[in-house]
Amino acid sequence: MSSPLPKRASTLIVGGGPAGLVSLRYVVEYGERWSEGEEPLLVEMEAEIGGTFRWRGYENAELVSSKQLTCFSDFRYPLDAPDHPSLPDYVKYLNSYVSHFNLTPYIHTATKLLSLSKVPSPTDGFKHSAKLQLIDSISKQPIGQPICILAKRVIITTGLHVTPNIPIIPGLNSKPSSPNAPEWIHSSEYKSRPQVRDKEVLVLGCGETGMDVAYESIMAPSKRVWMGVRTGFLSFPKVLNNFRVFGTTFDGNLPIDGLITNLFETAYVHPWVSASHIRWFISDAIIKRVLWFLTGTEAGCNQWAGQLPLERQGRAYVFLNKSAKAMPFINRPFYSLSPIHKFFAHYIEDQSYTQNPEKKIDIVPFPKAFDAQTGQAIFDPPPEHRKKETAWKREVCKPDLVVFCTGYQQEWGWLGDEEYPRGPDECDIRGVTSEKDLSVAFIGFVRPGVGAIPPIAEMQIQLFLRLSHSKIPIPTSPETYHLLHSPTSRIQYGVDHSTYMSTLAKDIGSAPSLKQLWKEYGWFVLFVYCFGAAFPTFYRLTGPYKSDQAQKIVETELWETIKRRGVIGNIFMGVIPMSFYALVNLSAYILEIVWTLVAPLLGLPETPLFSIDTTQPKIKIKTM
Template identity: 50%
Template sequence: MKVVIIGAGPSGLVVCKTLLQEFSEEYPFDPIILEAEDDIGGTFQYRGYENASLVSSKQITSFSDFRLPLDHPDHLTLPEYIKYLRDYARHFKLDDRIRLGCRVTRIRRDPTGGHVVEFVESKVSPQAQTIHADFIAVCSGLHVIPSTPDIPGIENVLHPKISPADGITPQVYHSSAYKARAQLANRRVMILGTGETGHDLAYEAAKAGATEVTLCTRGGFLSFPKVLNDFQLLGFKFEGNLPIDGLITNLFETTYVHPWVAKLHLRWFVSDFVIKRVLWFLTGTQAGCNQWVGELDSERLGRAYVFLNKSNKAMPYINRSYRKRPKFMEYISRYIDPPEDSPPVTNFSVELAPFPTQFLPSGQAVFPVTHRKESKRIQGMTIKPQTVIYATGYTQNFDFFDSEGHYPTLNDIDVRNVFKQGDESIGFIGFVRPGVGAIPPISEMQAMFWTAIITSKIPVPTSLPHYHLLVKETARIKYGVDHSSYMSTLAKDMGAAPDLWKLWQEHGAKVLICYCFGAAFTPFYRLQPPYQTPSAPQIVKAEIWETIARRGIFGNLFMAIIPMAGYAIVNLLALVLEGIWIVAGKALEK
């Protein structure tokens, strides 16, 4: 059974490995990865930049059966992660399955069944080659095709009415073309977009010696550090060094959740309510962790709506003109800015602004007047950037699919964001983005789920999903999911979500505690069939136990036991109300 996998990033690699391990006489999978670039790694390899590191922790990001050493730092640099992917490919003998420099140009349906894949191998011949495939795994990634919204007059930045006398050549480019700080030195820099890349670039510009940095936001952001650390309470400093993506617990949030609670997303709203008030007490603001400007509108502020921005190194520069907190509160509790900027090296500020509506012939940016704090402040400034960077994300385009083949698009994928019902031979792996978490482990779960479907191990699920982030129909990005809810849903579909009683019986109390107190770590879902692996219990007892124990007694009390107790009460109330509803319904029938 030939399987063509498009893309040799993390998603493509884990799909290939999963298929090879499921090889049998009944399903003799023969996967091949076609990668357009000259090396593996995808976005991490080709759209990375100097000083970039993962904002997701190694505990979440690593594949379930290929872990990093316990003493390795929690967050990898991009070169370290690319090396990890190479080691993964070598360990599972995937290298011979990868064909580099092969760009897929067309996929059409074969009248006799399956698909015909046409591709061009750039270093061999411009002539298209073909492969007949029984299955297609699209793993080309969310972050490949730059998205650059049109701003009237942007050409005036490159060709202002009055030529600059400083000899600096103006530039306009997408963040995918940014590679090093040297590109930002001694320039007036404007960055469009306040996602993690935008914040990274604002920080890099400040450190590069940019003369001016303006960071433009569409509608705000939710800032949170990737590591929960450096809080001071009543003079005592908390240095837990806890990755934020590993703090969401399983018990009563992803497992043993009443259907009503899941459908109404009550656990998200409960956690948002608590977190906002804890943030106010610790940092003085509910907008984010020590975030004093750029707050989201109240109806979008919370984990149910947006992707957390875990790149917070630029926040000291962004906050500088806005931070106001009573001194007496600073004696009670305070958040200490990231160590490399504590104390800040200079008095340099990154100015936050709305997206410009246009650029005048002089190259000056024009900003809209809104109710937001950053809008009011920027109106009194003259901003003429010499470098404009679109940190505006990416779009997806599957133009290699033949239009007559009625192939699905991302909007058509109605079964767990992986395939279209009735067209299981085409899987889309890695095309959801978690609010907090990472795409690679989601891709691994999707790979196992899709493989279980096409090998008839499990039926196509029909239950309604409750893992999507809550967005309006007009939202630009609709592929956001809650990491824990999504992982748990796929695990339940496969029968891989552990039962607590069986977990204790088969693996003991230590594994049971880790599962209850831990986040949706992928090894949890390999403790039992259909993808059980002997290494999973040891990984849980060692690496995940260390992650949970690192919180300490008080950390586990406030971050695990109390939240779990709160969720337990919510689920219990739902169960009681359901019982009353059933009894009342039977009484009315009589």
């Protein structure tokens, strides 16, 4: 910490992860000017910045979203860097971001926010009172007495991954504890392979961390690995390659989060098409058929077990699980591709699988209890759509170690005043802020089905600054970007990355029109924008946050993401989908014109019934 805490802050930012850092950068560069002694302040309770990427990572962990999509709009990774950097490398990137934009003077680490409350009847705009506590970075003990500061605005960026979510399982972690219960840890405590080496490991949870821990257990090596799965998951590799088609191996090395195109997918989409989500359903149907041809199964990419119910498989419903290294070991008991099918097309497994011919990961249901006498896991049968998974009843599951890869939950107890929204679920403006109080924002609290949170956070802080400075009206367009989660799902805060980014860009005034791009930048930038994914740099070509660097980034790095698809890839991933969606949107525009002309004559409502209810439930972040 380079200087004492100020008594006042024009903006207080809570959390030093990517969302907090990009928020600080925008506040410093684009926020209101402040008087001396009232500069912006970012507080981070840990000794260093980096958030989850710094403090809850583990050995061999990598980003599952590509560098092209994950890094910020005008501060990019080198072109020759790996597409999916390691977590330590990403933390280095964040530190470089801080240095590049000279943010260090505004950052105070080892400083914990204890409580936040409203100032009664403020007369000078400083309406928030924050109680802060300095923390010893080694002992984690408080230093001195709490310090109170006042702030005009508060931006909460504490993230989705702080407080471990640990379900109570009788006989394992319930009270009183069983003397024969296996050892257990949460994934936040897992750091390296020695923790699982030579043990029988039960991994609970089938998200990306669960997949990583299961794979790391296989490679440690452990003696045995099980994975407890509730409903199921949708597996995709983070890089599209390793397909053998008609005797030719496709090794395009394409990050899948950069394959969705803009034109008619997020740009120039008719409101009826957007509200109906028809483009999601169509793309899901097509992808399933392609997956069946390439890998023999529609449940996921080369996924033969742990599948979701048929009606919930697809982009519209869930987060893709892009940690696929464990999948061959999960598939081993179930893989059944016929020789004829394999002759035409199949997925090539990596060497870690072929070099471990006896290793497997057994899929079991999520345990309902552990036997108090034996320490054996007790299961109910899996759901009907996964009835072929029988390891739970054929073999005894008596682990030495249980790893809870069950995610995290959010706690808002430190929001002491009832006037504050209790998280983004109470923020009625894009899950970012509330119409009741535009001086408070929650940044980085939505999760994309395919994509990355940091660029979303960058767009969210842009929106918040425009709103809190009264530069734009409160958005009223329908929220058609929410994933269609099951009502019983624990996680309800998913969004479609492209649709959400495009919605925020339109709110901000930075979504470029095709004519505007062509007139200002020419056909090349226009082409890259149409064929590219929803990269944040596209939304800095125009609008209030226009960047001088955007054109060069589009013409080099973002063009490279399109070029590496090749001609055939761009035809199948670009031209054909865009042509089809163009037809769908054109049909909607024609139908709208016809309806507008005919409806009054027939006494029908001016708005078609199927387009009236266009809103989805607000973002929900449940706690357990």
